[in-house]
Amino acid sequence: MRLVVATCSVAYSGRLSAHLPLATRVLMLKEDGSVLIHSDGGSYKPLNWMSPPCVTDTIEVDDEQREAGVIEQWKVTHTKTADILVISIHEIHHDSSHELGVDPGLIKDGVEADLQKLSAEHIEVYGEGFSLIRREYFTAIGPVDILARDANGETVAIEIKRRGDIDGVEQLTRYVELLNRDSTLAPVHGVFAAQEIKPQARTLAEDRGFRCVVLDLDDLRGLDTSHDKLF
């Protein structure tokens, strides 16, 4: 990992063209060849970057650029696509290299898969007398998150999202439509479940006759007394 603080301008050409005017920025050059250009604000997304696999070459600075104040120029080329990033450096304020080694990586907990698994284990959160048919019920247009049976013995398709948006309702609509064509399953009801349901999504879901369920990960874990928490 090489860290450079430099006054520079940047040009990118790939799926789109973009350029950065002259300013002081942080350049992060990683071991795999990738380059990130960060400013002193914004969030984790760099102003500009090149993803691996790519190579960085130092290119000749022509007279015109030299007169404009360019002391060094780096050309970063993607190995597979034709993407090119050119960094024109006017002044280097800091330059250091560091040996980092391989990172063991991030361990996550509490994503959609957990919601699905936990709520399937406590299927009653979707309604009194519900029973699980199966998780990831496969159809021609993709897997239904949970297929269950309600207290009346009728089929229920459950779509689970972390954030309940209109897209999820459309997805559930397609599943319910398809499943209702199967006479051994019909009538099939729909339940839209998420940790957070947007008002617009709720309106659309209820308009289409789907029930909305807000899932709480802590509550689900509370129901499961045998669950050992990571923290």
Added chain:
Amino acid sequence: MRLVVATCSVAYSGRLSAHLPLATRVLMLKEDGSVLIHSDGGSYKPLNWMSPPCVTDTIEVDDEQREAGVIEQWKVTHTKTADILVISIHEIHHDSSHELGVDPGLIKDGVEADLQKLSAEHIEVYGEGFSLIRREYFTAIGPVDILARDANGETVAIEIKRRGDIDGVEQLTRYVELLNRDSTLAPVHGVFAAQEIKPQARTLAEDRGFRCVVLDLDDLRGLDTSHDKLF
């Protein structure tokens, strides 16, 4: 901007829980309080981070942690949500601060707006004998990207995306449905246009009677001989 290279472990608690085992990483602390934790690989996404607005506090290292080798501990708290990031530092290999100033920001060229403008100027890419009615044709559920007339004088609604996904087909479906209720426009046909159309989206679009058109930005520019390129 403060750049720190340190051997550390990290715990995050927010929308999900996550933690990073002990390893050497780069910590980027920005002027706005945001913190990025980068390894020496991957792409531009940090292993872990905290978005602004947030504040970093140094917290007391208790005896147990001190014995485990922790020399310093930073607690980064989001000001609006309850998200918390705790960085436990075992060793600092590098620590430097830099004055960067405000960044003028990125200037882009070649995004959806350009696709829409260029293809409207060369409406024949959508079909022989097509003529433009107007761009951004406003309806109750939002603007239709392009409204055109085909060789038979019938109305065509065109939905443009950079990447053609199922969502875009759903959007086009809603527009065509709505416009067909207007007797002065009906019958209204649909065209789904994108730089790249996913197979699933193409299948759905054609199933719904929409024609698919793949747009090439370079071709569109080639048609327009008066266009001055940036590079």
Added chain:
DNA sequence: CCGTACATATCGTCA
């Protein structure tokens, strides 16, 4: 401030 649409998204998974 909230909601929608776009993005050089990136990332994991599974066929």
Added chain:
DNA sequence: TGACGATGTGTACGG
């Protein structure tokens, strides 16, 4: 390898 869905998505531009 390519398609597909999820993301602590971020970001700009509306109302």
